Amino acid sequence: MSDITHDHHDHRPSGWKRWAYSTNHKDIGTMYLVLSMVAAIIGGAASILMRAELHEPGIQFITDPQFYNVLVTAHGFIMVFFVVMPALIGGFGNWFIPLMIGTPDMAFPRMNNVSFWLVAAALILLVIAGFIDGGAGTGWTVYPPLSSADYHPGMAVDFGILALHLAGASSILGAINFITTIINMRAPGMTFHRMPLFIWAMLLTAFLLLLAIPVLAGALTMLLTDRNFGTAFFAPDGGGDPVLWQHLFWFFGHPEVYIMILPAFGIISEIVSTFSKKPIFGYLGMAYAMTSIGVVGFVVWAHHMYTMGFNVETRAYFTLATMVIAVPTGIKIFSWLATMWGGSIKFDTPMLYSMGFIFLFVVGGVTGVTLANAGVDMAFHDTYFVVAHFHYVLSISALFSMYAGFYYWLGKMSGKRYPEWLGRLQFWVTFVGVNLLFFPQHFAGMAGMPRRIIDYPDAYAGWNMVSSWGAYVSAVGGILFFVVLYKTLTSNVKADANEWGVGATTLEWTVDSPAPFHTHEVTPNVAPEPAE
């Protein structure tokens, strides 16, 4: 009988029911990760199409400029809502919050299932939005009047709005689940000040979601009724104001960028500590730096709107508040460096990606301080300089943290060891690729190249070609990732329960690899040991 031979017999439903009806945090986490990969292929394909079109001046093969706009929009939405958020929050969050805090599962397992299927449905709606009635070509910011019924008369934008509503509902439910789990279900002895930094990051992210997403939902509903039911929240002819949309959108949109990067901070903190074989430097400082980034992130939104005519006092305030964020961010960077300092560092793929993250985040952070200046932003607004900035600071930074986390936890999730040399190769190809892709965009932007336009003057041709080549190299890195994944899942090399050794001190390394279907059958006790 298998009951006897297997010590850990897990009762689990089999076949499609295991996944469709899943209430298991690990299975749901896996589904989020798979969804993120599928979406990354779609969103990545959109960006390769755009870069191929921009490879040379003139219009190459995208004959309909609106289709280019649709690609820009789809790329933004998919990458933000269906790649980064599902992987970092839904994927790693679901997998490792219960494992790291020592609890069997999330607080509301069935709600967890709803969260996942909502976001899956949302992805389908969003892809539909790209293909019907000429597609939604509004950019991810969906500014009216471009997104109003006058300029996007078809159903595409309505589909997009519905997709975001569903994705938002999913995020809100997920956030409630995360917060409840983290607040109520920590193992005995795990006080707030003893939680791993990844848990801190997920808790703060969930609070940001809870406060920011409803504002987006409200704004989207206003836009929906403006488009279909004759209200005039954003239509001046009915007494509305399109600027109200910008305020509401960015009140959500700025915290949203921290929603994407705080989980990355958490993952990088765990990995840097593990591979330096040292506890994280300045644990409390790190935790409260993230907290203050989250809080201040809600009062800086108008730095996305400098050109719409604020008076000088308002711009001075938003410039100052934005620059203040550099302080806690600096605390994090220097604490990571201090953790590495004097550590016995092992340069495995997760650590390479973490150091890559720190480098990319610093580059993006420096241009962020540049753009925070309202006066400078007047010149840089809507140029490729901004594109370069935000791709460095959140897009490829978030991507690197996803890769880092994936390599770090792949053994725990799959039970197999990935081929180290292939992982390192994949890192270097990706690192060279993304820098080749985005660094030249600083120069194109400083020269004044506007973003979101299918064509450009010949003067920008050189850097655009370099940038496009960088995109192709990055795509090779992406393909290599799937090669690594395939090789890992089909390999025979088993991963140990704690494959990273003495540096890996969090609770997920105390359970087997792959993590059994039910974990922490005995609640771990992490009450403080006597001082060492």
Next chain:
Amino acid sequence: MKLKKQRSASRVGAVVLNTEKENSRNGLTAVVLSFLVFSMIGLAYASEPLYRIFCQVTGYGGTTRIAVFDNKSSVAENSITVRFDANVNKLLPWRFKPMQNKIILKPGEQAMAFYEATNVSDKPIVGTAVFNVAPFKVGEYFNKIECFCFTEQVLLPGQTVQMPVTFFVDSSIVEDRNTKEVNTITLSYTFYASDDQSEAENLSKISLKMKKSINNPGETQIIQPG
């Protein structure tokens, strides 16, 4: 085998006990968090009237003031130029232009300017004008006493009207360190087709009955201020 079953049964029991206590606490947490979500949605909707009130109170974003002119108010020494700008939304078949390009006046003095609008379509249309001033920061000093933009305008086919706006610039504009260097203010209007076209529909019914009788469309009329 038997032993194993017993052990797991007792473990399950312990988990159930634990879960009941946990469940009520989890439920309470979820309720509190949901309240947070709904209050944020409420805040998003409340921002619309709040933003409007904020702009009207502070003159933010070039929102002009509605005022009654006070003869006793002081008049500043240096003149200021007020320029006039007119725009029509592309969906409204009207011609709309200012009758004068600029008026030079002293802050504290009252002035009257005229705009002219023509309905170039073949049916009556209700239009409504939105307005602001540039630079935005002088919004709180730009006072309108009477303006065609306060009400909706109905134009018959081919009808041309001249519409007045009476205004003054508050003399304290020269005392504000942020605005004292301003020597030109642009007053801008944009006409849109009003969402409520019922008045135009009534008119077109009446005019069908009356068939070009008393009012000869095409003749310029002046809307009297006040």
